[in-house]
Amino acid sequence: MNKLWTGFIALIIFNGCKSNNGGGTALPILGNKATVTKKVNGKAVTDTEYATIPAFKFVNQYGDTITQKSLDGKIYVADFFFTTCPSICPKMHANMLNVYKEFKADANFRIISHTIDPKYDTVPVLKRYADKLGITGNTWWLLHGEKGDTYKISKSYLQSVSEKNPKGEYIHDGFFILIDKQKRIRGSYEGTDPAEVTKLIADIKTLKAEPDQINFK
Amino acid sequence: MKLRIIGLIAGAVLILAASCQSEQEMEFARYYSAGSLVYQQHCQNCHGDKGQGLQILIPPLTDSVFLKNNKTKLACFVKNGLEGKITINGRVFDDQMQGDDLSPLEIAKVLTYIANSYGNKLGTITLQQVQNDLKTCE
Numbered sequence: 001m002n003k004l005w006t007g008f009i010a011l012i013i014f015n016g017c018k019s020n021n022g023g024g025t026a027l028p029i030l031g032n033k034a035t036v037t038k039k040v041n042g043k044a045v046t047d048t049e050y051a052t053i054p055a056f057k058f059v060n061q062y063g064d065t066i067t068q069k070s071l072d073g074k075i076y077v078a079d080f081f082f083t084t085c086p087s088i089c090p091k092m093h094a095n096m097l098n099v100y101k102e103f104k105a106d107a108n109f110r111i112i113s114h115t116i117d118p119k120y121d122t123v124p125v126l127k128r129y130a131d132k133l134g135i136t137g138n139t140w141w142l143l144h145g146e147k148g149d150t151y152k153i154s155k156s157y158l159q160s161v162s163e164k165n166p167k168g169e170y171i172h173d174g175f176f177i178l179i180d181k182q183k184r185i186r187g188s189y190e191g192t193d194p195a196e197v198t199k200l201i202a203d204i205k206t207l208k209a210e211p212d213q214i215n216f217k
Numbered sequence: 218m219k220l221r222i223i224g225l226i227a228g229a230v231l232i233l234a235a236s237c238q239s240e241q242e243m244e245f246a247r248y249y250s251a252g253s254l255v256y257q258q259h260c261q262n263c264h265g266d267k268g269q270g271l272q273i274l275i276p277p278l279t280d281s282v283f284l285k286n287n288k289t290k291l292a293c294f295v296k297n298g299l300e301g302k303i304t305i306n307g308r309v310f311d312d313q314m315q316g317d318d319l320s321p322l323e324i325a326k327v328l329t330y331i332a333n334s335y336g337n338k339l340g341t342i343t344l345q346q347v348q349n350d351l352k353t354c355e
Contacts, residue, residue, distance in 0.1 A: 084315075086263075086315050087262055088262055090262055090263045090271050090274065090275055091261075091262040091263075093271070094265065094271050097271075097272075129274070132272060132273045132274040132312070133271070133272050133274055134272045134273070192262070
């Protein structure tokens with residue numbers, strides 16, 4: 001009898017989770033939703049629109065300009081860091097290195113790391129950092145840009161970064177944000193926690209297998 | 218009678234030696250376990266949970282020869298930072314570590330921890346030693 005109840009409760013929870021996922025996707029879609037009414041063939045149709053990452057323009061460690069177009073048709077992971085970070089960044093990037101190794105053969109996958117200290121982290125500094133980290137090619141871009149642009153885009157990723165505090169430290173979140181080909185947020189992972197990053201790797205595989213991603217044009 | 222006294226003295230010396238020994242061992246154990254906590258809070262994010270470092274960005278703490286040769290400088294490295302080319306396990310690292318404003322006792326503990334972990338075996342680095350070493354920082 002007890003077992004039956006457990007099974008019953010498990011079923012409810014399981015179904016609850018499923019219905020949260022919306023639209024037959026395996027991973028949830030995060031970010032603010034908005035209901036919009038559009039005219040389709042003269043008829044008013046109500047639809048849910050999810051927040052997407054807006055247009056941007058930054059420069060990577062090779063000096064190449066990177067915009068949202070550079071990520072068209074790609075699944076990617078974003079984070080925020082700076083090269084002289086005394087606290088969480090080395091651990092984040094030690095973990096990100098596992099993501100890099102897992103997917104570097106995939107031409108439709110990218111990692112972008114925004115520096116929040118553009119004054120120190122110039123393009124040559126980012127290149128040297130990439131070399132020391134042992135990353136090559138175009139899988140993982142370290143992005144330099146105007147401080148205001150970086151801080152603004154961080155909000156689209158639901159991240160919070162800010163100016164140096166009175167102690168001269170930057171305060172920033174250490175999350176890895178998973179973005180799909182539709183530029184929607186599909187996951188958020190604590191970048192300093194190896195278990196969370198293992199989950200990120202599994203979720204990227206799940207995401208890649210979604211029909212919406214496979215059939216994306 | 219004489220024999221008994223000698224026996225007694227020998228016994229006392231033995232007990233004393235034994236308790237001295239365990240005193241040292243206890244000091245080591247105290248330093249080491251407290252040091253592992255300091256390590257987790259102040260060093261692990263960079264040097265890794267196994268002292269493995271990170272690629273050629275951050276050196277590992279597994280080079281016993283380097284640690285031994287620089288034993289009296291380690292306290293200064295931690296306190297004031299370290300910058301420039303160093304060779305660790307045959308690989309060149311050229312970056313910088315910022316100083317960490319730890320107390321001499323915390324430095325002694327964390328150094329005892331790293332100097333006796335990850336394959337290193339350099340014994341206790343005492344508070345006294347750290348205080349002396351800190352006087353010689355450049």
